[in-house]
Amino acid sequence: MSFTQKFYSADLHLGHAAILKSCASTRPFATAVEMDAAIVDNINARVRGGDILYILGDFTLSRNAEYVRHLFHTIRPRKILILGNHDVDNRGAVKKTISELPWDCPPVGALETKDGGRRLWLSHYAHRTWPAMHHGSYHFFGHSHGNLKGYGRSRDVGIDVADTLFAPRTFQELIATMPDDSEAEWHSHLVRQYGRRVPPVGEIRVPEQMRPLIEEMFARLSVLLPDERLSTVQDIDFQNGVRVDLMLSWVLPANVAAQAHALVDEIQSRAGDQV
Structure with missing residues (x-):
């Protein structure tokens, strides 16, 4: 057959x-x-x-x-x-x-x-x-x-x-150029933990050694920001370190927004040290 x-x-x-x-x-x-x-x-x-x-x-x-x-x-x-x-x-x-x-x-x-x-x-x-x-x-x-x-x-x-x-x-x-199984499983884990904060699979492609650092970022942001105030984190690019575009609600207090951006800057800096 x-x-x-x-x-x-x-x-x-x-x-x-x-x-x-x-x-x-x-x-x-x-x-x-x-x-x-x-x-x-x-x-x-x-x-x-x-x-x-x-x-x-x-x-x-x-x-x-x-x-x-x-x-x-x-x-x-x-x-x-x-x-x-x-x-x-x-x-x-x-x-x-x-x-x-x-x-x-x-x-x-x-x-x-x-x-x-x-x-x-x-x-x-x-x-x-x-x-x-x-x-x-x-x-x-x-x-x-x-x-x-x-x-x-x-x-x-x-x-x-x-x-x-x-x-x-x-x-x-x-599917040869799409995210692999490991990426998809890790992305599903992030979505279960942090919901809408996580960008779609394919927009967050992370070498395994950097995944704990990015998960730390989501964990800390989830404490700092209420669910509805972090619209998305996108364009995470590990070829030259990491770039995170943080899109925040306009009603967010200025001091909280500053803390969020400072957190992202720290993550980007630490990721750069790993390249």
């Missing part, structure tokens, strides 16, 4: 001639038909017939139902569609050329699955938060054609993103 693999892609835009101009750097084709053939070939070169291809929106803009069916059946793997803005009409109904195709399951607006034992939230649009975000889950999206940076454990998986190489990629390939 062969093992079924999952692959992910987005924003195929099959039959869409206008995208040859808006995404000219990644779609250097003379015609939409030439582009469509390259996309189908790239999919079939990577994904076997029994594998699953998740398409995170914008499958096709063609109104030619026969041509769309031809492309659909030429793509060998099982296909699951997460609906994008171009897959529905102005009323939000799935376009007939798409709804009548034999998808592996009916197209939906968002979907949760698992890959490599990890929870994974799929949607056409990027989310700032998603199910189990603070407990190690991932989020894949499209729509942005490589123009929107990922947020924590989220990322654009569309074919116009440089590292997808104009083809579907596996879960492991797509």
Whole structure:
């Protein structure tokens, strides 16, 4: 029995001639038909017939139902569609050329699955938060054609993103540059202890030797400041020591704000000594 693999892609835009101009750097084709053939070939070169291809929106803009069916059946793997803005009409109904195709399951607006034992939230649009975000889950999206940076454990998986190489990629390939397990576990610990004071995973990437120092910072700030008065601590950068941007409520007394900033300055200085 062969093992079924999952692959992910987005924003195929099959039959869409206008995208040859808006995404000219990644779609250097003379015609939409030439582009469509390259996309189908790239999919079939990577994904076997029994594998699953998740398409995170914008499958096709063609109104030619026969041509769309031809492309659909030429793509060998099982296909699951997460609906994008171009897959529905102005009323939000799935376009007939798409709804009548034999998808592996009916197209939906968002979907949760698992890959490599990890929870994974799929949607056409990027989310700032998603199910189990603070407990190690991932989020894949499209729509942005490589123009929107990922947020924590989220990322654009569309074919116009440089590292997808104009083809579907596996879960492991797509998460290769994301925070590792150790970072996620430590981040979840911080969130349980200090709640909204902690920035999203991916914005606080900390070498293990510096984690006790940063946790000390959160612990001391939690004593100094009430919960609602510390908006966020972000942009923690350990390549050149540490930089902490402290965003405080305007109603905070001046002397307390000064103490908070002095505490952060101390942490930054001590972190610099560890580099």
